[in-house]
Amino acid sequence: MSNKAKGSKAERELVKLFTEQSWRAVRVAGSGVGEDSPCDILAAKIGRAGFAIEAKSSKKSTIYITKEQINDFILFSSMIGLKPVIATRFNHQGWLFIDPKHLKDTGKYWAVSLENAKQNGLRFSQFFEA
Numbered sequence: 001m002s003n004k005a006k007g008s009k010a011e012r013e014l015v016k017l018f019t020e021q022s023w024r025a026v027r028v029a030g031s032g033v034g035e036d037s038p039c040d041i042l043a044a045k046i047g048r049a050g051f052a053i054e055a056k057s058s059k060k061s062t063i064y065i066t067k068e069q070i071n072d073f074i075l076f077s078s079m080i081g082l083k084p085v086i087a088t089r090f091n092h093q094g095w096l097f098i099d100p101k102h103l104k105d106t107g108k109y110w111a112v113s114l115e116n117a118k119q120n121g122l123r124f125s126q127f128f129e130a
Contacts (some may be wrong), residue, residue: 010057013088014095017124018043025053038072042082046129052077056112057089062082064109074100088121090114096121097128 011027018041020023025043044050054073056063065086072108086098093114102120103110121127 006057007055010089011055014041014053014055017095021124022127023048023128038069038076039084041087043128045128048079049129050082052080052082052084053087054084055087055089059091061090061115062111063088063090064106064111065103067108067110070100070103070110085127086112088112088117090117093117096123097124098122 008027015025015027020066023043023045024030025041027041028037028039029053038053039052041053042050043053051075054065054070056065074084084100086103087095089095089099096117098117098121100110103112104116116130
């Protein structure tokens with residue numbers, strides 16, 4: 001399975017998770033392909049703030065995201081009034097949701113390690129239902 005197919009599968013899994021929790025979520029067409037779609041998922045629930053979500057999954061212990069991608073993601077979220085969140089999934093760990101401010105600057109990239117995600121991230125119910 002290609003990385004693109006794996007990413008799409010992870011995004012569909014995340015949309016299903018939101019739907020099961022009575023949220024409405026949609027995958028953004030062409031996400032990750034160009035500048036016109038700077039996030040992977042939009043999610044909202046009546047009476048709650050909406051979220052722009054960048055979903056990342058990896059077998060490795062650290063996920064690297066280009067600075068340009070994160071900058072575009074945060075700007076886009078701000079422009080449309082949604083809160084940005086990075087959804088991370090490391091093998092056998094489930095989804096952890098982290099505020100972009102907790103990403104680590106490596107110079108060329110922003111990074112989130114499994115350790116960082118566990119320390120600063122929250123599970124779905126903790127992040128979205130609190």
